[in-house]
Amino acid sequence: SNNQKTLLGFFQKV
């Protein structure tokens, strides 16, 4: 659902 955050908002791609 649209109130689910994703990990990309917390961790950087390396």
Place this chain on the structure above:
Amino acid sequence: MLELRLVQGSLLKKVLEAIKDLVNDANFDCSATGFSLQAMDSSHVALVALLLRSEGFEHYRCDRNLSMGMNLGNMAKMLKCAGNDDIITLKADDGSDTVTFMFESPTQDKISDFEMKLMDIDSEHLGIPEAEYHAIVRMPSSEFGRICKDLSSIGDTVVISVTKEGVKFSTRGDIGTANIVCRQNNTVDKPEEATIIEMTEPVSLTFALRYMNSFTKATPLSSIVTLSLSSDLPVVVEYKIAEMGYIRFYLAPKIEE
């Protein structure tokens, strides 16, 4: 040349059962440190990080760092063909597009070779910094599995709240609500039955139960699970793999309604 011999082959079988429904394809990375994997689910909501340290293998040969792309469903199919008591050896030649799983029965009277095709996977790797968590809950993994299963029959999300009184798991759905509180309990006879809470400040976060239930497929790997929570971070659900390493699941929270 890669050759990894794992006497307790059932560990690898359990690892695949724990992650194959969360992630379809993933790169296994081999280095002097060990056999590892980091992969996200397709919606980038959950991440699994696995480490099996080289010291945990009876024989560990990895001449150069190697990344092997595997379909986890296919890998699980092959590992299902290994007996629970079998010794499992992974072999790959440099530049090869296949990996071989060798299964040896404990009495050495049955030896099987399964060769699986590798695949090119464009995986996204995330840098996960070390963090100080507001609350760390250590509890029996079977209890955590039971709670997630029970709550998912009532609702779709779980609110995990940690206070100095204990850890509360709550859900709500069309038929009603449920709250389960586990109090700190470190006076039990067996350490694996204890619930231990370390908290620097209270924390309350909401998560999708569908993912939590998927993580609990790692329960056979460890009698203890550790939940690390901070108000501004994904939760970490960790199952330690005895003598070898860990499987950690990271899950992004939902925005509280």
